[in-house]
Amino acid sequence: MANLYEYEPIVGKDVINELELYASKLKNVSVQHINSTAVGGGVAEILIRMVPLLKDLGINAFWDVIKGGEKFFEVTKKMHNALHGQKVLFSQDEMGLFIQTNEMNARDMDLRGDIMFIHDPQPIGLISRKKEIGHKWIWRCHIDFSHPDPFTWNFLKKYIEQYDVSIFSAPAFARELRIPQVLIAPSIDPLSDKNKDLPQDTIDSVLERLKIDKNRPIVTQISRFDYLKDPKGVVQVFRKVRKYIDCQLVLAGGGATDDPEGAKVLAEVQEIAANDPDIFLLLLPPSSDIEINALQRASSVVLQKSLREGFGLTVAEALWKGKPVIASAVGGIPLQIANKYSGLLTHTIEGTAFALKQLLQNPSYGEKLGISGREHIKKNFLITRHLRDYMLLFLSLDHKGEDVVFL
Amino acid sequence: MNRIAKEPFQFLTRQNLTYLLGKKAKNLNALLAGIKEVPVSSIYQHTHHFLEQHEYLSPEPPNDFAYWITNVLQNDALGEEIAGIDLRQFSSLKDIQFRLVEIIENSIQQDPDSANRNVPAGEEFHFMGAQTFVFPTQYIAHDLLEFKQCLQSVSNYSIYYHMFEAPLHQQKDRFCYWIGQSLEDEKLASAFKQLDPYTQTLDNLKHNLVRLVRVRLEGK
Numbered sequence: 001m002a003n004l005y006e007y008e009p010i011v012g013k014d015v016i017n018e019l020e021l022y023a024s025k026l027k028n029v030s031v032q033h034i035n036s037t038a039v040g041g042g043v044a045e046i047l048i049r050m051v052p053l054l055k056d057l058g059i060n061a062f063w064d065v066i067k068g069g070e071k072f073f074e075v076t077k078k079m080h081n082a083l084h085g086q087k088v089l090f091s092q093d094e095m096g097l098f099i100q101t102n103e104m105n106a107r108d109m110d111l112r113g114d115i116m117f118i119h120d121p122q123p124i125g126l127i128s129r130k131k132e133i134g135h136k137w138i139w140r141c142h143i144d145f146s147h148p149d150p151f152t153w154n155f156l157k158k159y160i161e162q163y164d165v166s167i168f169s170a171p172a173f174a175r176e177l178r179i180p181q182v183l184i185a186p187s188i189d190p191l192s193d194k195n196k197d198l199p200q201d202t203i204d205s206v207l208e209r210l211k212i213d214k215n216r217p218i219v220t221q222i223s224r225f226d227y228l229k230d231p232k233g234v235v236q237v238f239r240k241v242r243k244y245i246d247c248q249l250v251l252a253g254g255g256a257t258d259d260p261e262g263a264k265v266l267a268e269v270q271e272i273a274a275n276d277p278d279i280f281l282l283l284l285p286p287s288s289d290i291e292i293n294a295l296q297r298a299s300s301v302v303l304q305k306s307l308r309e310g311f312g313l314t315v316a317e318a319l320w321k322g323k324p325v326i327a328s329a330v331g332g333i334p335l336q337i338a339n340k341y342s343g344l345l346t347h348t349i350e351g352t353a354f355a356l357k358q359l360l361q362n363p364s365y366g367e368k369l370g371i372s373g374r375e376h377i378k379k380n381f382l383i384t385r386h387l388r389d390y391m392l393l394f395l396s397l398d399h400k401g402e403d404v405v406f407l
Numbered sequence: 408m409n410r411i412a413k414e415p416f417q418f419l420t421r422q423n424l425t426y427l428l429g430k431k432a433k434n435l436n437a438l439l440a441g442i443k444e445v446p447v448s449s450i451y452q453h454t455h456h457f458l459e460q461h462e463y464l465s466p467e468p469p470n471d472f473a474y475w476i477t478n479v480l481q482n483d484a485l486g487e488e489i490a491g492i493d494l495r496q497f498s499s500l501k502d503i504q505f506r507l508v509e510i511i512e513n514s515i516q517q518d519p520d521s522a523n524r525n526v527p528a529g530e531e532f533h534f535m536g537a538q539t540f541v542f543p544t545q546y547i548a549h550d551l552l553e554f555k556q557c558l559q560s561v562s563n564y565s566i567y568y569h570m571f572e573a574p575l576h577q578q579k580d581r582f583c584y585w586i587g588q589s590l591e592d593e594k595l596a597s598a599f600k601q602l603d604p605y606t607q608t609l610d611n612l613k614h615n616l617v618r619l620v621r622v623r624l625e626g627k
Contacts, residue, residue, distance in 0.1 A: 014562035017562070018422075018564060021542050021544065022422070022542065025542075171431075171533030171535065172529065173427075174427035174428070174533065176429050181428075181429060182425065183425040183535060329529055331529075334529075334530070340478075389424065392423075395540060396424050396540075403447075403539065404538075404541065404572075404576050405538065405539065406541045407541065407542050
């Protein structure tokens with residue numbers, strides 16, 4: 001795992017110096033992160049990197065995981081789907097199990113951080129100890145909250161409003177709450193396998209292995225095979241464009257093998273792709289970060305034509321590689337792309353096809369968008385900015401209601 | 408030209424934490440209502456954070472309201488007018504808030520129908536607020552030469568604080584105030600005052616500040 005000082009050549013010495021400055025105000029503070037899993041999933045991926053970096057800065061950060069049986073996690077999975085807007089019914093037993101498991105964890109866990117940093121709904125009930133033990137409590141929502149199922153939302157709201165502050169990833173996820181809501185976007189790690197610089201040889205060998213022609217334009221969308229990522233729409237966009245411009249389409253993502261809906265979506269995309277030799281449908285295993293990195297770097301244009309999106313960090317990944325990106329204006333994507341400045345935002349298949357033709361036929365325009373896009377990601381969506389926001393949030397807990405805080 | 412200052416200049420730096428206010432606008436009327444209601448920290452957030460977050464794009468687009476009105480509402484004339492507000496002439500955020508209200512109300516009077524035209528779902532304007540944290544840096548200048556060296560070394564966040572925020576919060580933290588009061592160099596102070604920070608990138612602004620000091624040190 002990279003240490004803090006390995007980021008200096010990327011973000012600059014002044015950024016690292018200022019992170020140290022903020023951390024110097026938090027020297028005696030302990031921060032206990034709690035989530036529901038130590039491996040797998042986006043939250044664990046962030047914490048694996050974030051906790052050691054906070055420690056590098058001298059903050060006493062540590063991380064614990066709640067315990068729960070298979071049935072508990074089935075309930076929390078349902079809850080997750082409900083928060084994404086699916087209509088889900090919960091039995092009394094299920095809600096009872098959720099409450100009991102949280103109570104058991106609240107009783108058994110050593111809740112010892114000056115700041116208790118609770119991630120997502122699974123451990124949300126730990127807040128029941130707040131009255132007894134005090135401390136400052138933060139609840140971080142990593143989920144798209146734009147259209148939550150009302151029952152689930154009202155159930156969770158009772159817990160959320162006991163916290164000192166909540167964090168959401170995008171403005172559209174904000175809700176009416178009695179506690180402050182802070183906007184902290186997620187981030188990418190420029191030193192991870194998915195984002196680090198790659199030698200041209202590595203990129204070429206990935207293309208060769210996947211039988212993609214490196215001499216013709218490549219248009220790529222990296223995402224799960226999921227209706228909400230609109231892979232069929234992407235194929236339609238490609239067909240409209242290829243009438244005029246010789247190019248190839250890569251749709252690459254994982255997760256279909258253990259996801260019944262994913263397999264169905266993939267089958268439907270395969271059917272409409274109809275063995276077109278210029279359409280590459282790639283089911284990648286979880287350990288494919290280098291391949292994804294190489295595909296993004298080899299692309300002429302990257303698409304993210306999602307119908308709904310959480311934050312859509314694949315956009316940040318492509319922009320970080322200086323690629324022109326055309327993406328739907330949904331979820332957190334408008335935070336990452338200022339339309340016509342750092343990428344193009346579209347709403348329809350026709351609009352996306354038009355934008356794609358523009359970029360493929362005017363590479364210098366795409367290059368300009370890519371340069372601005374990379375700069376925007378560097379300033380706003382790298383892990384160092386994420387660290388900064390967390391430290392400011394920790395400081396804010398002692399300065400509620402003050403617009404300007406002189407430290 | 409390297410006179411010792413009466414008081415040293417402490418370079419500060421700053422960062423913002425962004426708050427979501429849970430309020431959004433889907434048309435111009437709702438935007439106007441929101442601007443009237445939100446606290447001034449929200450006016451600050453939306454008229455200033457773009458400069459920092461998209462600093463590589465400056466001098467345009469200069470603020471969130473102008474960007475949304477132009478690119479989402481597609482009201483180019485109003486967007487241009489909002490973008491053209493000379494923020495330097497306002498000494499308080501409340502005054503900026505009044506000016507925004509005045510311009511939008513005028514526009515709505517001229518074309519009342521357009522004010523209820525909704526933007527596509529997902530492209531609403533979300534009101535946010537900001538909490539600013541100001542920190543002292545290790546850089547302290549006792550004379551103009553040291554001031555130049557510090558200017559070259561500090562981060563853009565520090566330049567941002569002294570040029571954009573200090574005029575709104577702590578007048579004495581302004582570069583031109585210290586140069587005028589402590590160094591008693593009115594000529595350089597007025598050259599600093601003349602710079603419009605809102606129409607250049609932070610890198611350019613820093614470069615221009617250093618250039619002005621260098622020229623002064625050379626006795627010109």
